[in-house]
Amino acid sequence: MMQQQPDTLTDSLTTALDYAARGWRVFPLLPGSKRPATPNHRATDCDGTAPGCRTTHAGWEQRATIRADKITKAWSSNPAYGVGIACGPSRLVVVDLDTHKPGTEIPEPWKSFEITTGADVLDHLAGVHGGTITPTYTVRTVSGGTHLYYAAPADVAYGNTAGKIGWLIDTRAHGGYVAAPPTSIGASAYDIIDDRPAAPLPMFLLDLLTHDRRPATRTSQNRSQDGSRTQARPLQPIGSGEPLRDPDAYVNRVFDIAINGDHANGVAGLLDATKGGRNAALFVAAATVGKLVARDLITEHSALDRLLVAAAGHIAARAYTAYEAENTILSGFRRAATRSAA
Numbered sequence: 001m002m003q004q005q006p007d008t009l010t011d012s013l014t015t016a017l018d019y020a021a022r023g024w025r026v027f028p029l030l031p032g033s034k035r036p037a038t039p040n041h042r043a044t045d046c047d048g049t050a051p052g053c054r055t056t057h058a059g060w061e062q063r064a065t066i067r068a069d070k071i072t073k074a075w076s077s078n079p080a081y082g083v084g085i086a087c088g089p090s091r092l093v094v095v096d097l098d099t100h101k102p103g104t105e106i107p108e109p110w111k112s113f114e115i116t117t118g119a120d121v122l123d124h125l126a127g128v129h130g131g132t133i134t135p136t137y138t139v140r141t142v143s144g145g146t147h148l149y150y151a152a153p154a155d156v157a158y159g160n161t162a163g164k165i166g167w168l169i170d171t172r173a174h175g176g177y178v179a180a181p182p183t184s185i186g187a188s189a190y191d192i193i194d195d196r197p198a199a200p201l202p203m204f205l206l207d208l209l210t211h212d213r214r215p216a217t218r219t220s221q222n223r224s225q226d227g228s229r230t231q232a233r234p235l236q237p238i239g240s241g242e243p244l245r246d247p248d249a250y251v252n253r254v255f256d257i258a259i260n261g262d263h264a265n266g267v268a269g270l271l272d273a274t275k276g277g278r279n280a281a282l283f284v285a286a287a288t289v290g291k292l293v294a295r296d297l298i299t300e301h302s303a304l305d306r307l308l309v310a311a312a313g314h315i316a317a318r319a320y321t322a323y324e325a326e327n328t329i330l331s332g333f334r335r336a337a338t339r340s341a342a
Helices: 012-021 068-077 118-128 203-210 247-260 278-294 300-310 312-316 322-341
Strands: 026-029 082-086 092-097 137-140 146-151 161-166 169-172 177-180 191-194 221-223 229-232
Touching (some): 012 068, 012 082, 026 068, 092 118, 118 300, 161 203, 247 278, 247 300, 278 322, 300 322, 312 322
Antiparallel strands (some): 082 177, 092 146, 092 169, 137 146, 137 191, 161 169, 221 229
């Protein structure tokens, strides 16, 4: 249900009241800016005499409100105010998908994939983790990017992130806010492009924001009786040798173990790898996933693509290049094919 900004949302006051009706706490932004209109001083400079700071300093997050009388008073004093939404108190996680800035370098593996937007990065990550980008309240930003508004789980408090999920992807939650329609900056304005209610935060995003990527203290490597480390071995796919009742779920589970590990059973994944063991971890993950390729449960191209995306952090850390990662993955696939044929 994609639609343009509704005609009824013609000014900041009307829009702010609409947001409040959704349970989203709002506060005014300075005209033509993303800066909060109040307070006009820092916490360190607060003397307790400014409006709203009678007992203690109140920043924009504390001043954000859903009260219609306060909203009406604020925007009636200056209809040119923009609208800010305090994400944490509003129980929102806003995913900020940016676009590539001309003249800046595109990191691997995204350069090889010819990906230049956060939206496409998120689409790849959803594929890697077997997730779905649930349609939700969506805004076009003044820079040409996109804000996806998701409802946060009630029992989890998220902070802000910058690039943690992936290249060109930031998130805003507790301690963060977003400029919202119809806020304008220069000749551009924030626009609503999907006005549906905020959907629950997708599970794969929840996992990316909260997943415990612990050091590989427990690995898929064997140890001899005296505790010395022996050669690493590929993880065994779950349910090996059994009929597959749900091939898609099986594929996603094997990828999850290969990438994220299975810590409850002492198995480390690709994301657990630390300096000195990253290439070996990539080979082990590829050998694991390669069994899916050998059984024709996924194409080699798709499997390679998903593993390269998962290895993006190690590539960025210069553990190996994208070209070297591809060769390691293909080597793991060949190992799996050889063992499957034996």
